[in-house]
Amino acid sequence: MERMMIVYEEFHFGKEKHIAFYHPVDFSLFAHLHRSYELLYLKRGRLEITVDGRSFSMKAGDLVFVLPYEVHSYRDLGGSVCDVAVFSPDYVQEFYSQTGSHFLENPVFRMTEEQMERLGARLFYDDSNLYLTKAALYETAACVLSQSGLVYREEENRDLLHKILLFIQQHYREDLTLQDLADHLGYSRLYLSRYINQSLKLSFPDLIHEHRICQAIYLLEHTEMPVSEVAYDCGYRSLRSFNRCFKQIAGKTPREYRDVFCTSDL
Incomplete structure (x- = not known):
């Protein structure tokens, strides 16, 4: 039987780049953590995410916001199609200052169809305009904070x-x-x-x-x-x-x- 690995990943975005995009299908990933934020949008299928020992079920249309240094893993529950953005805390410094010593009570949240149509490309595909990408990330951060409480951690x-x-x-x-x-x-x-x-x-x-x-x-x-x-x-x-x-x-x-x-x- 395979054991679950816990891996420390260090993303290297490059001198002028602070965000990376991925588009996995049938997505399962062993436990890992990194200094960066991770935002996942489940376009189709079902997915289970575990964050610091807490498991959450996701259905199509859900998003999950993983904070820096949180141990997290994904398990495909059937036909998952995802958009993933991994971005440096340097990209959203004010948000990092607010959440640095906290965790999200529930990291799974939803955005309206209008929000996803307006922000989706900026969040998961197009980083050509620094200010528009930052604005999209900050609006997403505001959305998750409006749906989940912040809990203080040591x-x-x-x-x-x-x-x-x-x-x-x-x-x-x-x-x-x-x-x-x-x-x-x-x-x-x-x-x-x-x-x-x-x-x-x-x-x-x-x-x-x-x-x-x-x-x-x-x-x-x-x-x-x-x-x-x-x-x-x-x-x-x-x-x-x-x-x-x-x-x-x-x-x-x-x-x-x-x-x-x-x-x-x-």
């Missing part, structure tokens, strides 16, 4: 989670230990172990492996690197250990995964 905990995941992202190729993390952050090993377990339902070693395997999946899908090189590049010194961890997390061996991916891409 800012220190979110900041600590970000620091943990960023440290792992920067050092996952090394032989990391919990003591390395504790020394870097100035916390005790026991506190960090409990915090990671409570926040992500994972042990520290499992978190390292999941980040490594996510990177391995990317390399298997987007490069022609031999499996042995992928293993080494992702921090594994033993091909046997890499194969074992990969199958435990992804449900297939690395070679099986690449074969299936290449076949499905034809």
